[in-house]
Amino acid sequence: MSTWPVVPAEPIPLQPTLAPRSLGRLGLAAAALLALLLGGPSAWALGWIGSWPGPLAAIAWSTVGLALLCNTACALLGTFLVLRRMSLLSDAISHAVLPGLVVAFLITGRLDPWAMLAGAVVVGMLTATGVQAVRQLAQLADDASMGVVYPVLFALGVVLLSRYAHHVDLDTDCVLFGLLELAALDTIRLGTWELPRSLLTLAPALLGVLGFLLLAWKELLAASFDPAMAAAAGLRPRLMHYLLMALVATVAVASFEAVGSILVVAMMIVPGVCGRLLSDRVTGTLFWAVLVAWVAALWGYALAAWFNTTVAGSMAVAAGVVLVLVVLLSPRHGVLVDAAHRLGTRLTIAGEDLLKWLLKQEPGYERLDSAPQGSVPPAEAACVPRKHCLEHLGGRWQARLVLWLLGRRGWIEQAWDRVCLTPAGRRRAWHLVRAHRLWETFLEEHLQLAPDHVHEPAEQLEHFLGPGLQQELEQQLQRAYDPHGRKIPKQAEEH
Amino acid sequence: MLKRPDSPQAEAEPGRQPPAGTGPGAPVLDVHDVTVAYHRRTVLWNVDFTLQSPSLVAVVGPNGAGKSTLLKAVLGLVPLASGSVRFWGEPLARCRRRVAYVPQRESVDWDFPVTVRDVVLMGTYARLGWFRRPGPDEHRLAQQCMEQLGIAHVADRQIGQLSGGQQQRTFLARALAQRADMYFMDEPLAGVDAATERVVFDLFKQLHAQHKTVVVVHHDLRSVPEHFEHVLLLNTRVVAFGPVQEVFTPQNLQQTYGGRLSALEQVAEALRRTEKTP
Known part of the structure; x- marks a missing residue:
């Protein structure tokens, strides 16, 4: 199923x-x-x-x-x-x-x-x-x-x-x-x-x-x-x-x-x-x-x-x-610890953006995203050449560091010269999609921003929306669709 | 949340009414003909008012009207060019411990390496006298004051890591730990969040219920009718002083603020609202 x-x-x-x-x-x-x-x-x-x-x-x-x-x-x-x-x-x-x-x-x-x-x-x-x-x-x-x-x-x-x-x-x-x-x-x-x-x-x-x-x-x-x-x-x-x-x-x-x-x-x-x-x-x-x-x-x-x-x-x-x-x-x-914190935040954001990008490269993604709930088979893991990933990340030394850190968290697998999302990485990516769309919808509904103005701020904030804040946002929203007409993924009931 | 009838303070405090040392019929606060000048500029001119019984007093007026200076003058922090101030019929030196002061939040260095608990404990210092350190009683009192203002969960945080509202609550908790009978607060509601504002107004009510006097320099005219009993309209001189219903009129406000009051209409409306509600 x-x-x-x-x-x-x-x-x-x-x-x-x-x-x-x-x-x-x-x-x-x-x-x-x-x-x-x-x-x-x-x-x-x-x-x-x-x-x-x-x-x-x-x-x-x-x-x-x-x-x-x-x-x-x-x-x-x-x-x-x-x-x-x-x-x-x-x-x-x-x-x-x-x-x-x-x-x-x-x-x-x-x-x-x-x-x-x-x-x-x-x-x-x-x-x-x-x-x-x-x-x-x-x-x-x-x-x-x-x-x-x-x-x-x-x-x-x-x-x-x-x-x-x-x-x-x-x-x-x-x-x-x-x-x-x-x-x-x-x-x-x-x-x-x-x-x-x-x-x-x-x-x-x-x-x-x-x-x-x-x-x-x-x-x-x-x-x-x-x-x-x-x-x-x-x-x-x-x-x-x-x-x-x-x-x-x-x-x-x-x-x-x-x-x-x-x-x-x-x-x-x-x-x-x-x-x-x-x-x-x-x-x-x-x-x-x-x-x-x-x-x-x-x-x-x-x-x-x-x-x-x-x-x-x-x-x-x-x-x-x-x-x-x-x-x-x-x-x-200290100067060094401060710099490391800043670097950590930057790498985190780059890494999470890469997860989302990998998710969107999967062949089933478009169908999955636009189809009604419960009707589509799960996406098969699709792998992307490592070179493309590095290019997407800007290709500097930080790009390699991001891939290494994502691998260590168990969010991606690197086989040969290809990079694939793991199931945990896919879940994390959907989280980000959810945070992004919640925030976009909130901006449009409550601050009356035009749909073509909501993507940028949401792109920034998606990395900082915890589950508590996500729930609060969701309760304030009337629609289950984001300003671009796509569904906002639901959060599973806690067991 | 704040008005717990079983709070230890609520039980302990009424026993101190009326406070010892009060002359019969002596006014709570008597500010007599106070003039303050910085260099050649007179900041306060012949300020004269008397508070007969414990009350919630808002001090309002335009920027530069001498509101903060009035508090400092009353507390002896700036020299008086003339005039005198008496608390319960006595000079300040004899009843400092019964008076607490909350300065403006911006007046201190929030990078100072102390925690919220340290700051609140400072409220107990005056009662301890020289050479004595805060003991278990003082720590309990500080804890209680922090809980009352909802900052117990940040008690061990360095004060620079607090939000503006939390910093203001820390100051108020410190004043509360002084267990005073009269509180002077300089803009305690400036730049705080809505939740803190509720907490602060609740605190005023609670203190008033315990027959304390609270004098607040305040900037938000719209909340004056709802939350205060007396109002002092100040613009270098006292324009008017008395119960809010009598004194807080558009004419007096016009006189206090000159033509510059943009919020005047809103205030008039707020007044009409409060007249209808009771």
Whole structure:
């Protein structure tokens, strides 16, 4: 017995169906490749530094340790700056604190770390307030007002420095690049411990950042996401803003001498950006940001040792390399995975169009399609030369890929140089015909499009109409014929 | 769907009526002579109105009439050039927790890496006070608010992956989680789908049934007579304020919108319809 083709009620996912599983695998593959590319060199760097002679390795570990402290503090704060879309403020503050340092030195007459810290925090806050004031009073955009405030303050610092304090060891080069190489050697005796002097500023700075995040987490989160609502609810977003600025200034100053402002700025922005690409939660973003900052510290140190160059500069460069890797390979938002998704969709559509085309090549198709239901024998499988298929697909490398993917799904068989629809492929093709005609009919009945205008949109949309949507369309239609007078295949009852 | 009589909120809330700290006879909301100026441009001029009892209030007026600014001024988010605002006879600082604000949807960054659940939980932050984190109670409350607005199934989605209507529902669920007595909403119906619109109007009704006050900046004049009790016609100054039946007249609307109101005729028709129906 034969019937007019009835489309079976097999579930069809709304997403393009040709290669969804391999795309999922592609995300995993990107993640694995990223882990390999980040972890491999890191492991190598650890092993290499570990193989150095004792005293040299000790200095290396202590330098890397200091960099880890600084990078962690910067990455944690920087993530919030990135999320709040004010990354440039880290740049502004880390430069603008210079006059604060100089004035603190002029007042105390010596390089007292606490006075310098106080001076820097005061000027840091002035920068944050100044940026806001300039924005409001001069009605400038955020970036412009920052660009106005911090060069002026930085230049003021340079002027003060060269006028009143040129004999002091407050070198502008040192401010920019730091001397991480020597930080581990510049030690201070504390009881029986011989500790790097920078540790005494970096460790409290990091503790301050951690304490702030732990204690004021929810206030900071609310203030960062929706300051207006936070203000209305009494969550003090303005206070959070200034606390954040004070901490940025503190960390900038604490890291200054050791690592320099270039690394501070790089570590405030790059890890946060990487973290956001790797996670869709704030905690995840912070986690990945810290990890990226650590990888950059390790790579940077190894790079500097290998090429015998500046450590802080190498770390900033390493951070840039990590950023490029993450942008390319992020499993969620990466360039490669995005491109693969687009390619997958394109191949799916090309493949489904080929199935329909193969169906229409079958000798019984015309009779089957125009005959009344239940009167015609089923179409015998007709095969098409592979060459014609490739021509129909445009003949590029993607065409071969489409045939291969269709074969893997079991929708076509390739024997010798011929391509045939399998029964599963034929069912799939009828599904598409049904989706196409439903949509054409809908466009004509409900949007009053002319019959010669409905084919193109239907051709696009047929690939995305799931069974649910098909049923809804069918219920809204009055006719069982499409605008060209052909029957719309029915869906079989579900068993 | 929303008006479940057995919903926990419906049972819990009437117990808080009348709210503690209310002076006898003190109006719910008293906006006295408020003027707001940005630079040299005056955005609000001597806005003065008093809401005696809980109500559903629509704030309508043309673009640039200062509707959003009025909400911000009432909530202390922009400085007042003059005037004062009192809630239940008290200044805002003493009753912030009883007031919830729903800003315009476009005012936040929807790429921010938080889930719907995270955002709704933010509604509970104000009650928790400093240093405390949301516990099981707060999570239950957030879940309940998400279910009430029909977004529980997207609770763990990053907010950028939501439709416009779902984003608006997320904001409203967050406000609901604040368990406030007065709600200020800035264009909660702008650019939402029909289903969300129904949900939002149902929410208004439900809040009103619990004797809450809801002040909504609204743009669709046609739905005002059906869904609101009071209306504030605003165009820098208050053109009219009062019950919808008395104030929402073609003459007042003409005065509010000047000659620019193309929907005027439709409104007049909508008014005639609502007059006939009861």
